[in-house]
Structure formats: structure tokens, C-alpha cells
Amino acid sequence: MDETSLIHAAQKGDLEAFNRIVVIYQGMAYNLAYRILNNDTLAEDATQNAFISAYRNLSKYRGGSFRAWILRVVTNYCYDELRRQKRRPTIPLEPLDDDSEETLESPRWLTDDAPGPEETLVTKELEKAVQHCLDRLPANFRTVVILVDIQGLDYQEVSETIRTPLGTIKSRLARARLRMQDCLQGFRELLPSAFRLVNEVQD
Amino acid sequence: MKNRVSPQDLELLSAYLDGELSPRQKENLEQQLKTNTTLRQLLADLRLTRKILRSTPVRRLPRSFTLTEEMLRPKPLPFLFPVFSAASAISLILIFLSFFIRIAPSPAMAPAQRMLEQAAPMIAPLETATAAPLIYWGGLPTMPVEGLGGGGPPAPATMSDQREAEELTTKQIPGEAPDAPALPAETPIDVYAEPEAFLPPPEIAQPTAAPQPSATPLALQAAELPPPGGVPILGIPPTQEMGRMQYTPIATLTEEPPLRRNNILMIRLLLLSLALISGAGAITLYRKYRA
Numbered sequence: 001m002d003e004t005s006l007i008h009a010a011q012k013g014d015l016e017a018f019n020r021i022v023v024i025y026q027g028m029a030y031n032l033a034y035r036i037l038n039n040d041t042l043a044e045d046a047t048q049n050a051f052i053s054a055y056r057n058l059s060k061y062r063g064g065s066f067r068a069w070i071l072r073v074v075t076n077y078c079y080d081e082l083r084r085q086k087r088r089p090t091i092p093l094e095p096l097d098d099d100s101e102e103t104l105e106s107p108r109w110l111t112d113d114a115p116g117p118e119e120t121l122v123t124k125e126l127e128k129a130v131q132h133c134l135d136r137l138p139a140n141f142r143t144v145v146i147l148v149d150i151q152g153l154d155y156q157e158v159s160e161t162i163r164t165p166l167g168t169i170k171s172r173l174a175r176a177r178l179r180m181q182d183c184l185q186g187f188r189e190l191l192p193s194a195f196r197l198v199n200e201v202q203d
Numbered sequence: 204m205k206n207r208v209s210p211q212d213l214e215l216l217s218a219y220l221d222g223e224l225s226p227r228q229k230e231n232l233e234q235q236l237k238t239n240t241t242l243r244q245l246l247a248d249l250r251l252t253r254k255i256l257r258s259t260p261v262r263r264l265p266r267s268f269t270l271t272e273e274m275l276r277p278k279p280l281p282f283l284f285p286v287f288s289a290a291s292a293i294s295l296i297l298i299f300l301s302f303f304i305r306i307a308p309s310p311a312m313a314p315a316q317r318m319l320e321q322a323a324p325m326i327a328p329l330e331t332a333t334a335a336p337l338i339y340w341g342g343l344p345t346m347p348v349e350g351l352g353g354g355g356p357p358a359p360a361t362m363s364d365q366r367e368a369e370e371l372t373t374k375q376i377p378g379e380a381p382d383a384p385a386l387p388a389e390t391p392i393d394v395y396a397e398p399e400a401f402l403p404p405p406e407i408a409q410p411t412a413a414p415q416p417s418a419t420p421l422a423l424q425a426a427e428l429p430p431p432g433g434v435p436i437l438g439i440p441p442t443q444e445m446g447r448m449q450y451t452p453i454a455t456l457t458e459e460p461p462l463r464r465n466n467i468l469m470i471r472l473l474l475l476s477l478a479l480i481s482g483a484g485a486i487t488l489y490r491k492y493r494a
Binding site for chain 2: 015145150
């Protein structure tokens with residue numbers, strides 16, 4: 001059964017069909033939520049709530065890119081969460097990142113991620129640098145960068161996802177990339193050599 | 204040589220990386236890139252930045268996000284929801300009804316009402332100062348008063364009635380003997396006779412107080428008897444009352460006192476505030492639990 005058939009079946013109340021759509025998009029939805037919120041728990045909640053809301057409002061889907069539609073629901077939940085955080089700023093009880101102070105109850109060294117130690121280290125350094133720079137962007141710039149450069153959506157889909165004109169998408173993306181570039185310069189020594197930003201072009 | 208890069212150039216370079224330029228824009232930009240090293244450097248940096256972003260590892264899912272019937276079951280609304288809803292609805296209904304129902308003044312408002320009634324005649328001079336009516340007095344000068352507002356002495360139908368009328372006349376003016384006998388009932392009253400004199404227009408006296416109901420109507424009638432030399436005509440007060448204002452402000456009879464109006468307005472405003480606040484609370488709860 002293709003995606004359109006699954007959507008039609010889900011619109012008629014077939015939960016099984018909708019869950020097959022969830023399986024297709026849950027990875028993308030969760031990663032988008034995590035990159036915007038930079039918090040595992042909040043990203044989980046946003047993703048789950050977005051899928052519940054999508055199922056309840058599936059009748060409002062009028063065609064077009066379903067991926068853009070479902071990612072819009074996720075993005076809206078993330079923006080709601082960011083607004084809530086702005087109103088009621090809280091201090092997380094858990095460490096902000098992997099290098100923060102460990103607690104006896106949750107030692108990081110006990111967890112076992114799949115890749116080897118060196119690869120894990122490089123990947124984590126890269127991810128940490130990217131996430132740090134993403135967090136310094138305004139939310140609407142951050143979303144565009146995540147959708148285009150991390151999720152791989154084209155400009156038109158991004159425009160549908162966040163309901164913003166194409167020209168604004170181009171402008172925000174260009175400025176966001178420039179800011180990311182400036183920010184990542186600070187992590188030059190930490191990044192793998194292939195990713196180091198150097199002046200390659202001379203006069 | 205290095206040149207400054209404009210925001211437009213930056214947008215073009217960014218879109219060029221993603222293949223989002225039109226063929227013409229792409230050709231123009233490529234021509235510029237051949238000569239402008241700053242643009243070339245910026246393009247290289249942007250390309251590397253995009254490469255880094257695209258290399259960002261995908262996070263593993265912590266769990267599956269597939270839905271169950273349990274998740275889709277609507278959460279029960281909190282206790283406050285029906286409270287807010289009912290408060291909002293009742294407030295709106297009360298506001299609506301307040302435009303149709305006149306609330307009787309409470310005993311607590313009685314002193315305020317009396318104060319208003321006493322203060323009401325103070326506005327009388329303002330309303331009557333413009334026109335002083337010329338009152339024409341006619342009739343027989345020695346005519347005794349019999350009957351108020353009747354226009355003339357009624358003829359007693361029977362002997363008992365006549366006796367009662369005589370007694371009433373003597374009782375009405377205690378200590379003062381009637382100086383003229385009552386005319387026979389058959390005698391017509393010449394209301395068109397020439398008047399003895401035109402009376403000057405009455406001076407408007409300052410009203411002292413609002414009319415108070417009397418417990419002894421007979422005494423009141425006696426007090427209102429005109430002196431000899433004047434006979435009342437229907438609708439015209441006796442001479443003692445000339446120029447004296449018998450005025451009850453209409454405002455005190457028909458309109459709501461301002462204080463009471465303000466109270467009702469205040470109650471409406473309070474109800475409206477309650478309706479808005481409780482309605483907003485109900486909507487917020489509904490959106491939180493059901494949206």
C-alpha cells in the first residue's frame with residue numbers, strides 16, 4: 001500500500017494505516033524536534049503529541065507533501081514548547097551534555113552506543129559543535145537550516161512546512177548558514193580535518 | 204583584491220549551492236565567481252558549512268511513536284472546566300436579563316431614595332423660572348367652598364346629605380363662622396362674570412419640601428379653603444396656594460435614581476468580567492486537554 005492509500009485509510013479511521021505512516025516519518029520527526037529543542041524528553045513529548053494531533057486532524061490534510069504537513073505539526077509543537085520555556089525558564093536536573101558532571105545514578109560510561117570509541121568521539125564532537133551553533137540561532141533560522149541542511153528538504157517543501165514565502169526561506173537560510181559558519185570557526189580544532197574551515201581560495 | 208559581499212550575493216551563493224537558481228541567475232553568478240575571489244571564498248565556506256550540517260549524525264529513536272487506542276482516548280477534563288463554563292454562561296444570562304428586569308430597591312437603598320426625593324425640588328426653580336402663568340380668578344366672591352375641584356357647590360340630594368355638607372363646612376374651618384349662607388343648589392354660578400380685578404402673577408415661592416401624604420384628609424381640605432373674595436375654579440388652586448409650587452419632580456417618579464443606575468451598571472460590568480475570565484479559563488482548559 002502506497003503512502004496516499006495509507007493516508008486515505010487513516011483518514012477513514014484506520015489506526016493501523018496511520019501507524020505505518022508514523023513508522024515512515026517518526027525518525028525525521030524526532031530528529032527535527034530534538035535539533036530544535038535540544039532535549040531528549042521534550043523532543044519525545046513533542047513528537048508523540050504531534051503524531052496524536054496529526055491523527056486527530058488528518059481530515060485537514062488537503063494533499064501536497066505529506067512529509068511537509070507532518071513536519072509542520074512537529075515544528076508547531078516545538079515552537080509551543082520554546083514559547084513555554086521562554087515564559088517559564090527552568091534549570092534542567094540532568095546534565096546539559098555528555099561532558100557535564102555525571103551523577104552516580106546515571107553514569108554515562110555505563111551506556112553502550114554502537115560505534116567504537118574513536119568514531120563515537122568524532123561524531124559526538126561534531127554533533128556537539130553543530131548543536132551548540134544551532135542553539136545560538138533564532139528559532140525560525142534554526143528550523144530552516146535543520147529542514148534544508150540536516151533533513152534534506154527542498155525549498156518548496158520547507159516553505160510548505162513552515163508556511164513561509166520562498167524568498168524568505170532563501171534569505172533566512174543564507175543568513176543562518178553564514179552564522180553557522182562563523183560559529184563553527186570556534187570549533188575548528190575540535191572538528192575532524194575534513195570539516196575544518198580554512199581559507200582555501202587565495203587572490 | 205577582496206570585495207564586500209552584499210546580502211543579495213550571499214542569498215545567491217546559498218541558493219546556488221542548493222541548485223535553486225534560475226539558469227540566468229546561475230550564469231550571471233558563475234561569471235562573477237570567475238573574477239571575484241571573495242565570492243569564491245564565501246562559496247567555499249558555505250559549502251563546507253553545509254557539509255558539516257549534512258554530516259550531523261541522525262539520532263536513534265528512543266522508542267516507537269506508533270499510536271494506541273489508549274493514547275487517542277480523550278483525557279477527562281478537569282473539575283474546573285464545568286465550573287468555568289457554568290460561571291461564564293450564568294453571568295452572560297444575568298447580563299442579558301438585567302436589561303429586561305427592574306430590580307426592586309432593597310431596604311438598604313431606602314435612605315438614599317429619601318435623600319434624592321428631598322433634594323429633587325431644588326431643581327424646580329430652574330425648570331419653572333422661565334414662565335410665570337397668569338391665573339384668572341372668577342366667580343362669586345362670597346361663595347363658600349364646597350367640594351374640592353368640583354367647580355361649584357353640589358346640590359344635596361337629600362336632607363341628610365345637606366346636613367352632612369353643612370357639618371362639613373363648619374368642621375372644615377374650626378373657630379370661624381361662615382360669613383355667608385350657602386346658596387341654594389338651584390342657583391347657577393356665573394363663571395363668566397367680570398372679575399373684580401386681575402391678580403398679579405404669582406410669585407414663585409421656593410418649594411420647601413416634596414408633598415407629603417396626610418393622614419387627615421379633612422384637615423387638609425380645610426387648610427386649602429380660599430379666603431373670602433375668591434372662588435376656586437376647576438383645576439386652579441386657591442389663593443393661599445397662589446405662586447406656591449406644588450411640584451413633584453417627574454424624574455423622581457419615572458427615572459431610576461442615578462445611584463441605582465450606577466449600581467446596576469457596576470453589577471453588569473462585574474458580571475461581564477466574570478463571564479470573560481471564566482470563559483477564557485474554560486477555553487484554555489479545553490484546548491489543553493482536548494486539542
